[in-house]
Structure formats: structure tokens, C-alpha cells
Amino acid sequence: MDLQLWLRKRGGWAHRSDAIEAGWTRYRLEQALRSALIMVTARQWLHLPGIDDDLRAAMSASGRVTCVSAARMLGLWIPHPPDRLHLAVHPHGGRDMSRFVAHRNLGPVRALPRSPLDAIENVLARVATCQPHLEALAIWESAINKRLVTVAHLQAVDWTTHAARALASEAGGASDSGLETLVVHRLARLGVHAVQQVPLLGHDVDLLIGQRLVIQLDGFAYHQAAQRRADIAHDRRLRLAGYTVLRFDYIEVMDRWPLVERQILAAVAQNLHLA
Numbered sequence: 001m002d003l004q005l006w007l008r009k010r011g012g013w014a015h016r017s018d019a020i021e022a023g024w025t026r027y028r029l030e031q032a033l034r035s036a037l038i039m040v041t042a043r044q045w046l047h048l049p050g051i052d053d054d055l056r057a058a059m060s061a062s063g064r065v066t067c068v069s070a071a072r073m074l075g076l077w078i079p080h081p082p083d084r085l086h087l088a089v090h091p092h093g094g095r096d097m098s099r100f101v102a103h104r105n106l107g108p109v110r111a112l113p114r115s116p117l118d119a120i121e122n123v124l125a126r127v128a129t130c131q132p133h134l135e136a137l138a139i140w141e142s143a144i145n146k147r148l149v150t151v152a153h154l155q156a157v158d159w160t161t162h163a164a165r166a167l168a169s170e171a172g173g174a175s176d177s178g179l180e181t182l183v184v185h186r187l188a189r190l191g192v193h194a195v196q197q198v199p200l201l202g203h204d205v206d207l208l209i210g211q212r213l214v215i216q217l218d219g220f221a222y223h224q225a226a227q228r229r230a231d232i233a234h235d236r237r238l239r240l241a242g243y244t245v246l247r248f249d250y251i252e253v254m255d256r257w258p259l260v261e262r263q264i265l266a267a268v269a270q271n272l273h274l275a
Contacts, residue, residue: 003032004048013047013055015114016040045116054085058116061095063087066103066118067126068139073117077142077178079135079254088118088126103130108157108164120148121157128164134185136163138178140171179217179253180206186257192268201241203234210273214238215264216247244272 003024007014019029029046032038039047045059052073058065067086068078086101088111093104107122118126124143127136143149154168174196175181184194184207194207194215207215216235235245244267248260267273 003029003046004037007038007046007048012051013045013059013116016044016046018114019046055116057085057100058087061087061089061097061100062093063089063097063100063102064111064116064118066123067101067130070118070123071127071139071142074120074123074143074148075146076139076148078139079131079178086126086130088122101130105129106160108159124149124154124167125159125161125164128159128167129161133163133166134182135178137167137170137185138175138181140167141173141175141181142178144171144173145175145177176204176206177217177219179219179250183207183215183217183248183253183260186261187264190261190265192264200243201234201237205238209264209268211275212243213264213267213273214243214245216245217253218247218249242275 003019006019006022006024016029020026033040033046036049039049041047041056041059042062047056047059054065054069054073064087065073065085066088068082069086071078072081082101084099084101086103087097088103088107089095089097091104091106103126105126107119107125109119109121111122112119120143124140127139130136131139140154144151144154151171151173154171157168159165159168175184176197180196184196187194187209192209194209196207197204198208200208200214205214206217209215216231235247238245246263246267252260
């Protein structure tokens with residue numbers, strides 16, 4: 001196996017020590033590095049040219065990508081792309097971290113010395129103290145949805161902050177998206193109970209209030225045209241069956257919530273949620 005294939009199987013990067021322990025001699029490594037196919041960062045990190053820029057920045061800064069930056073890399077729902085890279089760094093490190101969001105607190109899991117990406121438990125712990133509660137909850141539930149963690153595991157971890165312990169007791173696996181988490185909990189604060197992922201007429205609806213009020217939520221990167229047509233067709237079938245359907249998109253939920261709230265409450269006030 002050549003070094004390029006070995007790195008690709010590991011996600012595109014490796015610490016030099018891992019390569020040596022895997023049987024690559026220093027001579028063979030130097031030979032491979034002479035090609036444009038393998039790159040080296042901070043002398044110790046071997047990687048393919050196309051790795052994520054955040055990983056390369058973490059390698060250069062002797063940190064680990066964490067918090068919402070790691071959540072983005074792991075494919076978790078995040079409310080907005082972070083303006084600056086979030087890095088977990090040594091509590092007493094002396095490097096200039098002014099261009100990063102530096103997380104110096106220790107996480108619940110021992111840091112992996114040969115990884116530029118933080119452990120998922122540490123990622124969630126830092127999200128808990130860095131992000132607003134509901135947005136943090138949405139990220140935690142996204143991690144459950146992606147099967148990176150389980151509810152049982154989150155409840156068993158010895159979290160070191162009140163914020164993380166609160167999220168561990170609250171996070172569940174019902175949400176299909178971060179928007180669902182936000183809307184369900186925002187409505188609950190208003191005394192409106194919404195049930196998630198309810199099967200109706202052959203498809204799951206995002207939220208059902210009462211017996212007849214359906215809330216559908218479209219994410220930021222919305223579906224292909226065929227999926228969009230299928231969703232609209234399902235909306236029509238629901239209306240013909242006597243349901244009221246309110247569909248909101250990402251921008252409306254994240255940036256125009258008062259409007260969304262007023263419309264849902266108006267529908268409830270008209271008893272459109274009742275059979």
C-alpha cells in the first residue's frame with residue numbers, strides 16, 4: 001500500500017508518528033513527501049492536499065478543531081457557519097490565538113494527542129458552554145440523529161459543567177433536524193405542545209399540534225426539485241384530508257421567528273389544531 005492510499009483510508013491525514021508505527025520508514029516518508037501528492041504541516045502532520053482547511057489550521061496552531069467548527073466538519077446541524085475557527089488548546093499554552101476562538105477548558109474526555117479533531121464528547125461539552133441553550137440542544141440532538149452518540153451515553157458521561165449536564169438530561173432522539181429542536185422547544189415555552197415525526201398519509205410530518213395542525217420545516221440547503229414537488233404534493237393531500245399545513249423555511253425560523261410564532265399561535269387561536 002502506498003502512503004497516499006494509507007492516508008485516504010484514515011480520512012486524509014495522519015501524525016508522522018502514526019505512520020512510523022505503521023511501518024513507514026523515515027526514508028520512505030521523505031521519498032513520498034517529495035511528490036505533490038502528500039503534504040506536511042507543522043513538520044509532524046502528513047495529509048492529502050484536499051483536507052479541510054480547518055484541520056490544517058489546527059495542525060499549524062497545535063490545537064484541535066472543536067465546538068461548532070467541529071460540529072460543521074462532522075456534518076451536524078449548526079445555526080450559522082462560525083465566523084472564526086474554534087480550537088481546543090492547552091490551558092496554559094502561550095501561542096497567539098487571537099484569530100481563533102480558543103477553548104482552554106478541559107473536556108470530559110482525555111485529549112487525543114495525535115488528532116487535530118476533538119473527541120465528540122469534548123465537542124459537545126464546548127458547544128454547551130459556548131452556544132445559547134436551545135442552539136446547543138439542537139447540535140446535541142443532531143449528534144444523536146447522526147448516531148455519533150446515544151442518549152444513554154450522553155447521560156452516562158461525567159460532564160464538568162452545569163450547562164452540559166442540563167443538555168444531557170434534556171437531549172433526545174426525536175428531532176430529524178436542528179430546526180425541529182428549536183421550534184419544538186420555542187413552542188413549548190409558549191405552552192404549545194408539538195409531536196415530532198408523525199406519520200400521516202404515507203409520510204412523516206415534522207410537527208403535529210393537536211390533531212390537525214401540521215408544521216413542516218425546510219432546512220437551509222433545501223431539497224432537490226423532485227423532493228420539493230413530493231413535499232408540496234403531500235401538503236395538498238393533507239389539506240384535502242382536513243389538515244392545516246404551515247410550512248416555514250430556515251430563514252423564517254432563524255431570522256423571523258416572531259412572524260412564525262404569531263402565525264402558529266393564530267392558527268391555534270382559530271382551533272385549527274382540533275379535529
